[in-house]
Every structure is written in structure tokens, then in C-alpha cells.
Amino acid sequence: MKPALLPLILDSVPQPVWVVDTEGLILYTNPAAVAVLGYEDGAELDGRPSHETLHPSYPDGSLYPASECAMLTPTTTGQAAQGDDEWFMRRDGSFFPASWWAAPIDLPEGRGVVYSFFDVTERRAHEQAARERDAAEIRAAESRAAQRRIVESVAAVHRQTARDLHDGAQQRLVNLMIGLRLAREYLPDAPPGALALLDQSVEDAQAAIDELRHLAAGIHPSVLTMRGLWAAIAVLAESCPVPVVVTGACERRLPAAIEANAYYLVAEALTNAVKHAQATRIDIVISLGAELELIVADDGVGGVPQIGDDGVGGVPQIAAGSGLVGLHDRVAAFDGTLTIESPPGSDTRVIARIPALP
Numbered sequence: 001m002k003p004a005l006l007p008l009i010l011d012s013v014p015q016p017v018w019v020v021d022t023e024g025l026i027l028y029t030n031p032a033a034v035a036v037l038g039y040e041d042g043a044e045l046d047g048r049p050s051h052e053t054l055h056p057s058y059p060d061g062s063l064y065p066a067s068e069c070a071m072l073t074p075t076t077t078g079q080a081a082q083g084d085d086e087w088f089m090r091r092d093g094s095f096f097p098a099s100w101w102a103a104p105i106d107l108p109e110g111r112g113v114v115y116s117f118f119d120v121t122e123r124r125a126h127e128q129a130a131r132e133r134d135a136a137e138i139r140a141a142e143s144r145a146a147q148r149r150i151v152e153s154v155a156a157v158h159r160q161t162a163r164d165l166h167d168g169a170q171q172r173l174v175n176l177m178i179g180l181r182l183a184r185e186y187l188p189d190a191p192p193g194a195l196a197l198l199d200q201s202v203e204d205a206q207a208a209i210d211e212l213r214h215l216a217a218g219i220h221p222s223v224l225t226m227r228g229l230w231a232a233i234a235v236l237a238e239s240c241p242v243p244v245v246v247t248g249a250c251e252r253r254l255p256a257a258i259e260a261n262a263y264y265l266v267a268e269a270l271t272n273a274v275k276h277a278q279a280t281r282i283d284i285v286i287s288l289g290a291e292l293e294l295i296v297a298d299d300g301v302g303g304v305p306q307i308g309d310d311g312v313g314g315v316p317q318i319a320a321g322s323g324l325v326g327l328h329d330r331v332a333a334f335d336g337t338l339t340i341e342s343p344p345g346s347d348t349r350v351i352a353r354i355p356a357l358p
Contacts, residue, residue: 010028010030011030011031013030013032014032015032015116015118016030016032016033016036016037016116016117016118017029017030017032017033017114017115017116018030018033018045018050018114018115019105019112019113019114019115020050020075020112020113020115021107021109021110021112022075022107022109022110022111022112024049024050024051024066024072024075024113025047025048025049025050026045026046026047026048026049026050026053027046027107027112028042028046029042029045029046030042033117036090036117036118036119037088037090037091038090038091038092038094039091049066050071050072050115051064051066051069051071051072052066053089054071054088054089055069055086055087055088055089055095056089057089058087059087059095070083071083071086071100071102071113071115072113073102074102074103074104074111074113075104075111075112075113077104078104078111079104080101080102080103080104081101081102082099082100082101082102083099083100084099084120085097086098086099086100086117088117088119096119096121097119097120097121097124098117098118098119098120099117099118099120100115100116100117101115101116101117102114102115144332144333144335147329147332147333173205173208173209174209176205177202177205177206177209180198180201180202180205181202183198184198184199184202221235221236221263223235224259224260224263225256228250228253228259229250229254229259229262229263229286230246230248230249230250230286232259232263233246233263233266233284233286234246236263236266236267236270237270237282237284240270240274240282241274242273242274242279242280242281242282242298243280243281243282244270244281244282244283244284245281245282245283245284246284246286247283247284247285247286248284248285248286248287249286249287249288250286250287250288250292251288252288254288254292254356257334258292258334258354258356261330261333261334261354262292262294262352262354264330265294265327265330265331265352266284266294266296268324268326268327268330269296269324269327269350270282270284270296272324273296273298273300273348276300277298277300277301277302277348278300278301279298279299279300280299280300281298281299282296282297282298282299283295283296283297283298284296284297285297288356289356290355290356291336291353291354291355291356292352292353292354292355292356293351293352293353294350294351294352294353294354295349295350295351295352296349296350297347297348297349297350298347298348299347300347300348301344301345301346302342302343302344302345302346302347302348303342303343303344303345304324304340304342304348324340324350327350327352330352331352331353331354334354334355335354335355336352336353336354336355337352337353338350338351338352338353339351339352
């Protein structure tokens, strides 16, 4: 390469480059380095000590001795060096983070060093943003896992409580009612007042059994355990004070926690529609493929208030107090999505999609 071409090339490259002599004094600074360091002309840097010009102190103001500067080592070791955790000082005294490379170069008066460096402020900002994003995703995943454990634990408690009520208190009441009926038959000649008391006791025992059965079904419906989600939702629809039509299919059983979560999600959506929507009809559509999709649509007044998204996955949040916050939490616990379509004065559609691979 012709010697005249080297200065031309160094003046043209966008990478900051400068050269120092064996004593660490600046011999050459290309225009890119002059601009990054905030000077107007390379002549302002010629002959100045490299270390004292770049970083005589740390950003906190403490002294940075030249003996500790790794950038100067190639003059004594003859080996290239590199660093990613350095701070350089501009002409105005401000600092910026830099990565640098240094290689020894033989000069007529001895061994010098050629440096190349660049400002890594933007790169560090991107790295920090990536770290914060990763941390937010980890926190969100941990939160969803915690939510799921809570939902699964609550569902298990509900199942066990319903089973205990059925196998314990309910069976005792059934035995009591049978005993009262037998006593009634064994005492045909008892005084009318005693017979009336026995008859009333039988009725009270039967009423207690019915109430306990209803309570157990509210805690965890036995039809959900025995026949699955579609059948349980169909029974739920029959008890709704607003006419409900259930369509679709759920042709395979899902994990108990998902079935229980989906059941109570529909139950809460129905309750909200009955309480707030002024609906005269509610439609429930169930479909199951790679995900379980549940749609609860009413013909009410709409206008469910919403706010933006939660910043993780773009999942819409429901405004506090709308009665639908619990639905969002249930769906999020199983990595699902919840969509609310509720324009004012029109229908409301609650659409939940929950992963449900076999």
C-alpha cells in the first residue's frame, strides 16, 4: 500500500483511531476520534499525554493513576490489549463508556501504540433495556406460576371440602332422616303431638340435606368431577335466572385444575352478566382444540370499562371495580388470554382462551 493512502484511509473510517508514541504522547488522531471526544481539530490533541487526556480520573472524580491503565501495557509487553469497561473523558469533562482495542506499533523512536475505540453508551442502554425486559418477563412468569399454584390449591381444597361434606355431614343427616322415618313407623299409636314433631323433624332433616347438597355443589359441583366441563356448565346454565343457551363441545377431559378454573370463570361471567348487563339472554360457546375457548355473550347494555394492557404479552386489563378482574387473573394463571368486547349500549362478549394440549 502506498504510504500516502494510509492517512487518507484513517481519516475516512468512522471508527475513532489514534496513535501514541513510546512515552504515551499523542501522535495522530483521526477525525472520528476528534469528534467523539468533543474537540474541533486533531492538532489540539497532538503531543498531549494520552492517559491524562482520556481519563485522568474516574467518573466519580477519584484519581486514575497511569500505572493502573491497561491501555498503556502494549508499549511494554508488545502484546495487543482490549477492554470493554472503560470510561473516556470528553473535552468538556463529561464521561462516556467505551470499548477499546490497542496494538503495539514500531515507530522510528521506539514502540508506540495504535488505539481504536467507540462509545458504547447506546449499546449499554440496549443491554440494560434487555436485562430489564428479561427481568420483567421472569417476574411475570413467576407471578403466573404462583397464581396457577394458588388456583390449583384452591380447586383441590374445594374438591376435598365438597367430598368431605358429602361423605361426612351429608351422610350423617341422611342416616338421621332414615332413623326419624323409622321411628315414625314404629310409633303409630304415639300422641298426635309427638307424631307431628317427628314429621317436622323429617322435613327439617331433608331440608338440611338439600341445603348441604346445594352448598357442596357451589364449592365444587360433583357433575364437574363425574361428567366433565360441558355437562357442569350445562347444569350451571339451567340454574341461571336469565335464559342461557350452551353450544359447542368439549369432547375430552382436561386436567382437573383447568376444568375447575374454566367452570368458575364461566360462573363468574354469568354472575356479572346477570348483575350488571341487564341481559335477557346469555350464550355460552365452548370449543376445544389446542386451546380451550370459552365465550360468554349477553345482549345487555355493554360498556365494561377497560384500561390499556399490562405490558407483558399485551393482555388487556379490566378496570378495577368492573367485576371482571377475577376473570383476567384466572386466565392469566394458566397462560391464557382474555378479551372483553363491550361497546356501550351493545352486547358484551367475554372470550377466554386457555392452552389445553392433550
